[in-house]
Amino acid sequence: MGDIVSVVVWVLLLSGAFFLVTGSLGMVRLPDVFTRMHAAGMVDTMGAGLTLAGLCVYSLHDGANLVAVRLVLVLAFLWFTSPIATHAVAKAALSGGTTPYTVRGAEAGGEVDDRTGAAPEAARKAPGDGERGGGDTR
Amino acid sequence: MKHAPWLWAILFALWLVLSWHFTPLFLFFGVVTCSVAVFVAMRMAIVDGESLPVHLVWRAATYVPWLVWEIFKSNVRVARIILSPRIRVDPSIVHFRASQRTDLGRFIYANSITLTPGTVTTGIVGDDFEVHAIVQEEIDGTEENVMNRRVARLEGEVA
Numbered sequence: 001m002g003d004i005v006s007v008v009v010w011v012l013l014l015s016g017a018f019f020l021v022t023g024s025l026g027m028v029r030l031p032d033v034f035t036r037m038h039a040a041g042m043v044d045t046m047g048a049g050l051t052l053a054g055l056c057v058y059s060l061h062d063g064a065n066l067v068a069v070r071l072v073l074v075l076a077f078l079w080f081t082s083p084i085a086t087h088a089v090a091k092a093a094l095s096g097g098t099t100p101y102t103v104r105g106a107e108a109g110g111e112v113d114d115r116t117g118a119a120p121e122a123a124r125k126a127p128g129d130g131e132r133g134g135g136d137t138r
Numbered sequence: 139m140k141h142a143p144w145l146w147a148i149l150f151a152l153w154l155v156l157s158w159h160f161t162p163l164f165l166f167f168g169v170v171t172c173s174v175a176v177f178v179a180m181r182m183a184i185v186d187g188e189s190l191p192v193h194l195v196w197r198a199a200t201y202v203p204w205l206v207w208e209i210f211k212s213n214v215r216v217a218r219i220i221l222s223p224r225i226r227v228d229p230s231i232v233h234f235r236a237s238q239r240t241d242l243g244r245f246i247y248a249n250s251i252t253l254t255p256g257t258v259t260t261g262i263v264g265d266d267f268e269v270h271a272i273v274q275e276e277i278d279g280t281e282e283n284v285m286n287r288r289v290a291r292l293e294g295e296v297a
Contacts (some may be wrong), residue, residue: 016139019213026220030272032256035229038272041255046213049206069155083252083259090260090270100270103228 005061012054020047032101033093037086044082049075141190146176148190188242194292201292205250208285212254216272229270232277236265237286243293250285 019042026039052075059067099105153168179185187193219227238244244267248259251269256276261268271277 021219022217022220026216029220029225030227031225032229032295034248034260034270035227035272037258037270038255039259041214041252042213045209045253049209051218066155066158073152073155079253080249082248086252086258087248087260090258094260100231101229 002061005057009054009058009061012050012057016050016052016054017046019043019050023047031106033098034090034100037089040104041082044078044086048078141185141187141192142176142180144192145179145185145190146172149175163213180211187238194242194294197292197294201288203268205253205290207284209254212256215276216255219272228273230274230277231260231268231270232264233268236262236267237290238293239290240258240293243289246292247286247289250289254285 005098023039023041023043026042028112030036030039052071054070056071059071149172150168153172157164157168159165176185179189219225236244236247238247244249244262244265248262248267251257251259251267256272258270259267260270
């Protein structure tokens with residue numbers, strides 16, 4: 001019995017760690033602030049979720065107890081608040097004038113600005129992408 | 139104002155779960171804290187069915203597991219994008235109309251979209267949703283429509 005629980009705990013913790021690492025990798029590899037938000041969302045949802053689920057199972061190991069309930073509460077609060085934070089970041093980026101990265105824009109203009117995460121100048125002038133106002137942030 | 143006792147009960151249950159001390163002193167602190175919190179919330183006039191959707195709890199019992207499963211599936215899809223040797227993203231911002239009737243329903247729908255990786259709600263004006271998707275398939279498919287219908291059903295007939 002104890003062995004099965006250990007295996008379940010390990011599987012949950014390791015798959016949680018997998019999503020945490022993959023999400024972090026996505027923060028580096030993806031081209032702009034908006035696509036990176038999706039990677040951050042992975043960390044918030046499955047990374048934290050599977051890790052907390054693993055801890056939950058571990059704490060239930062020696063009978064029902066409060067730790068499991070508190071861990072579920074942690075996850076509930078996290079899942080309620082993180083979309084609002086993500087939304088705030090997206091909203092701030094858009095009203096700051098960041099043009100979302102698009103394939104067409106990248107073909108027109110090459111690299112993304114690494115420092116600001118903004119799409120390149122040429123991409124901003126790509127046809128059809130110019131309707132969002134806000135202007136240049138610099 | 140039938141929501142105020144609910145709010146108080148939920149807050150006090152939370153207090154008990156988090157403290158788990160049953161000495162008179164701590165119970166007294168809990169009662170005072172919850173009462174002050176409910177009082178402040180009532181003064182702000184935010185205690186209503188929108189901030190405390192107790193009427194949705196039963197239907198949420200089927201919605202939440204479905205949402206968790208959707209979150210898992212889209213996590214796997216986004217992980218595949220990130221881990222592929224060459225990043226192939228095709229992000230776009232899509233506008234579409236949501237069919238929820240209340241602000242609460244729209245709030246739940248918007249947060250559900252943002253919670254599933256691959257799609258983020260960037261703005262809502264009326265029932266017009268503006269959603270950023272990491273690849274076209276995340277938004278073009280039927281998934282969001284299914285979610286739209288599910289949230290509309292969750293919201294039900296309550297105004």
